[in-house]
Amino acid sequence: MARYSKLRNWLSLLEGPQTWGRGRVFWAGFLLVVAAASAYPLFADGYDVGNNVYFFNWTFMALGLCLIWGYGGALSFGQTAFFGVAGYAYGILTINFGDAYGFTLIALLAAVGIAALLAAVLGYFLFFGRISGVFLGIVTLSVTLVLERFMAQTAGPEWRIGSARLNGFNGMGSMPSLTIPWPGGDIVLFPDVALYYVTLGLLVLVYLGLRILVNSRFGNVLVAIRENPERAEMLGYDIRKYQLGMFLIGSALAGLSGVLYTSWGNYITPSSMGMTAAALPIVWVAVGGRSDLTATLLGTLLVLACFQALTIYGSQYALVVMGILLVLTVLLVPKGVVLGLASLASRLFSRGKQGATSP
Amino acid sequence: MSILETRDLHKWFGGLHVIDNVSLALEPGEIHCLIGPNGAGKSTLFRLILGEHDPTSGGIFYEDQEITREKAFERIRRGISVKFQVPGIFKGLSVRQNLRIALQHHRTPAELNDEIDRLLEFLKLTSAQGQTAGNLSHGQKQWLEIGMAIALKPKLLLLDEPTAGMTPDETFATGEMVQALNRDGVTVLAVEHDMAFVRQIAQRVTVLHFGRVFAQGTIDEIVANDEVASIYLGEAAAHA
Numbered sequence: 238m239a240r241y242s243k244l245r246n247w248l249s250l251l252e253g254p255q256t257w258g259r260g261r262v263f264w265a266g267f268l269l270v271v272a273a274a275s276a277y278p279l280f281a282d283g284y285d286v287g288n289n290v291y292f293f294n295w296t297f298m299a300l301g302l303c304l305i306w307g308y309g310g311a312l313s314f315g316q317t318a319f320f321g322v323a324g325y326a327y328g329i330l331t332i333n334f335g336d337a338y339g340f341t342l343i344a345l346l347a348a349v350g351i352a353a354l355l356a357a358v359l360g361y362f363l364f365f366g367r368i369s370g371v372f373l374g375i376v377t378l379s380v381t382l383v384l385e386r387f388m389a390q391t392a393g394p395e396w397r398i399g400s401a402r403l404n405g406f407n408g409m410g411s412m413p414s415l416t417i418p419w420p421g422g423d424i425v426l427f428p429d430v431a432l433y434y435v436t437l438g439l440l441v442l443v444y445l446g447l448r449i450l451v452n453s454r455f456g457n458v459l460v461a462i463r464e465n466p467e468r469a470e471m472l473g474y475d476i477r478k479y480q481l482g483m484f485l486i487g488s489a490l491a492g493l494s495g496v497l498y499t500s501w502g503n504y505i506t507p508s509s510m511g512m513t514a515a516a517l518p519i520v521w522v523a524v525g526g527r528s529d530l531t532a533t534l535l536g537t538l539l540v541l542a543c544f545q546a547l548t549i550y551g552s553q554y555a556l557v558v559m560g561i562l563l564v565l566t567v568l569l570v571p572k573g574v575v576l577g578l579a580s581l582a583s584r585l586f587s588r589g590k591q592g593a594t595s596p
Numbered sequence: 597m598s599i600l601e602t603r604d605l606h607k608w609f610g611g612l613h614v615i616d617n618v619s620l621a622l623e624p625g626e627i628h629c630l631i632g633p634n635g636a637g638k639s640t641l642f643r644l645i646l647g648e649h650d651p652t653s654g655g656i657f658y659e660d661q662e663i664t665r666e667k668a669f670e671r672i673r674r675g676i677s678v679k680f681q682v683p684g685i686f687k688g689l690s691v692r693q694n695l696r697i698a699l700q701h702h703r704t705p706a707e708l709n710d711e712i713d714r715l716l717e718f719l720k721l722t723s724a725q726g727q728t729a730g731n732l733s734h735g736q737k738q739w740l741e742i743g744m745a746i747a748l749k750p751k752l753l754l755l756d757e758p759t760a761g762m763t764p765d766e767t768f769a770t771g772e773m774v775q776a777l778n779r780d781g782v783t784v785l786a787v788e789h790d791m792a793f794v795r796q797i798a799q800r801v802t803v804l805h806f807g808r809v810f811a812q813g814t815i816d817e818i819v820a821n822d823e824v825a826s827i828y829l830g831e832a833a834a835h836a
Contacts, residue, residue: 246705254689254690254693454700457693457696457697457700458697460686460688460689460697461686461689461697463688464685464686464687464688464689465684465685465686465687467648467680467684468680468684468685468686468741468744469697470668470669470672471646471668471669471672471677471678471680471684471745472672472697472698472701472744472747472748473669473672473673473701473748474669474701475667475669476669
C-alpha cells in the first residue's frame with residue numbers, strides 16, 4: 238500500500254510547474270503521437286524506418302542539454318565530448334569483446350558510465366570551483382575540441398586498444414550493432430524496424446523520466462539555481478551538488494546518444510566532437526525552446542528534419558542556414574519557436590473565448 | 597548566551613579596512629538594528645555573517661559554536677536566514693513556486709500546500725499566488741522574499757534594508773510583520789536607513805561608522821547622542 242502511494246506520488250510529478258502540458262487533452266495527444274510513431278513502420282519500408290532512427294539518436298543529447306541549460310541555467314558546449322567518449326568507448330569494448338551473450342548491452346551501460354564518470358570529474362572542477370556563465374561554455378567547448386584534436390591524430394597503427402584501431406580522422410568502424418540475447422536466436426539491432434522500436438521506447442522512457450525529474454524537489458532546486466543562485470544557496474541548498482547532479486545526468490544522456498549513434502551506423506569519427514557538431518545541439522535546443530522538455534524534443538526533431546532536407550538540396554549551405562536560424566530565433570522568439578507558437582496559439586484561443594471583453 | 601556573536605572581526609579589501617574590530621553580540625529574541633552612513637560597512641558585515649565573504653581575522657559564533665569557516669548554506673541550515681537588499685526572488689517562477697522551493701526542504705508533500713497557503717496569507721499575497729514573481733510590485737517582491745526567508749523557520753533573521761523602495765504604508769505593514777515574527781521568538785538583525793522604521797521595531801541599535809562600532813543603545817539613547825547625530829542622524833532625525 239505504501240509502495241503504491243509512493244508510485245502514485247512519482248506519477249503525479251509527470252505534470253507540474255516545470256513542464257508544459259497537463260490534463261487529459263495533453264496526455265491523449267501524447268498517446269496519439271506515440272501510437273502514430275509506433276504505427277509508422279507498418280506503412281513504411283524497413284530501410285527507411287531504420288534510416289529515420291537517426292533522428293531519434295540525437296534527441297537524448299538534446300534532452301540532456303535542455304536539462305543542463307534550460308532548467309539548470311548552465312550553458313554547456315560540451316555535450317559532444319560525452320557523445321564522442323561514449324561512442325568510442327562502445328566501439329573499443331565491442332570490437333574487443335564481441336557481441337555474444339548480450340555483451341553489447343553491457344558495453345552500452347559501461348560506455349554511458351564512462352561518459353558519466355568524465356562528467357563527474359569535469360563537473361566537480363566546474364561547479365565546486367564556482368565556474369559559471371560564459372566561462373562554463375568556454376571550458377566545456379575546449380574539452381570537446383581537445384578530444385577531437387586528440388582523436389584526429391590517432392591514425393597510426395600504434396594507436397590501438399586491444400584489437401580496436403582508433404584510426405584518426407578516418408574514424409572507427411565495424412563495431413557490432415546492439416544485440417539483444419533471445420532464446421530463439423539473438424536479435425541484432427541493425428538499422429531496421431526492431432531498432433526503431435527499441436529507440437522509440439527508450440526515448441519515451443527518458444522523456445517521461447525527465448518530466449518526473451524536473452517536477453521533483455530536485456528539479457525545483459535546479460530552476461531556483463537558474464533564476465537566482467545566491468537565493469537558492471540562502472535557502473540552505475548546497476547548489477554545487479545539484480549542479481553536479483544535473484551535469485552528470487545531462488552528460489550521460491549525451492553519452493547514450495553517442496552509443497546509439499555508433500551502434501546504428503557502426504561508425505564514429507572525431508568530427509562528431511568538433512566545432513560544428515558541438516554547436517548543433519545548442520541550435521536544436523535554442524530553436525525548439527530550451528526551458529521545456531517537450532519543446533526541446535519537438536524542436537530537435539523539427540530542426541533535424543529541416544536540416545536533412547537542406548543537406549539533400551543545399552549541401553554545404555545547410556550549416557549557414559542553421560546559423561541564420563539560430564540568430565533569428567534568438568532575436569525574434571528568444572523562448573524558442575515551439576514555445577513561441579504555443580503561447581501565440583493559447584493567446585489566440587483565449588482571445589477567441591473571451592471575445593470583445595479582452596483588452 | 598548570545599545567539600550570534602562576532603569577535604574582533606576585521607575585513608580588508610586590498611588597502612581598504614572595511615570592517616575594523618567589530619564585536620557585536622545579539623541577545624536571543626531581540627530586534628537589533630544596524631545603522632550608519634553609506635559605506636559604513638553594514639552590508640559587508642552582513643556578508644561576513646552569512647559566509648559570502650571570509651573575514652581577514654576574527655571569529656563568528658552562532659549559539660557559542662564557531663561558524664567562521666562554514667559555507668553559507670551550512671549556516672542557513674543552522675537557523676540563520678536572510679532577506680537581501682535587492683529582492684532576491686526567483687523572478688521567472690510563480691509566487692507559489694517561489695514559496696514551494698523555500699519550504700520543500702523541511703516538509704512532507706501533504707503539509708507543504710497547507711504551509712504555502714498559510715504563508716501566502718501572512719504575506720498578503722494569496723490573490724497573487726499564480727503570478728510570475730517578476731511581475732509583482734516592488735513592495736510585494738520584498739514581502740515575497742521575507743516570506744522565503746521565514747519559510748525556513750529561522751531562529752535568526754537578517755534583514756538588509758527590508759523597506760527599501762516601499763511606500764510609508766508598506767513600510768509600516770512590514771514593521772508589523774517583523775514584530776509578529778519577533779513575538780514568535782525570532783531574533784532579528786536589520787540594516788535600515790528609514791529612521792521611522794527603526795523607531796517602530798528596534799529594541800537595540802548599533803551605529804557603524806568607518807567599519808567600527810561607533811555607538812550602541814536604545815533608539816532614544818542613540819538619538820540623544822550628539823556625536824551620532826553629527827555623523828549620521830542629523831539629516832535623518834530632522835525628517836523623523
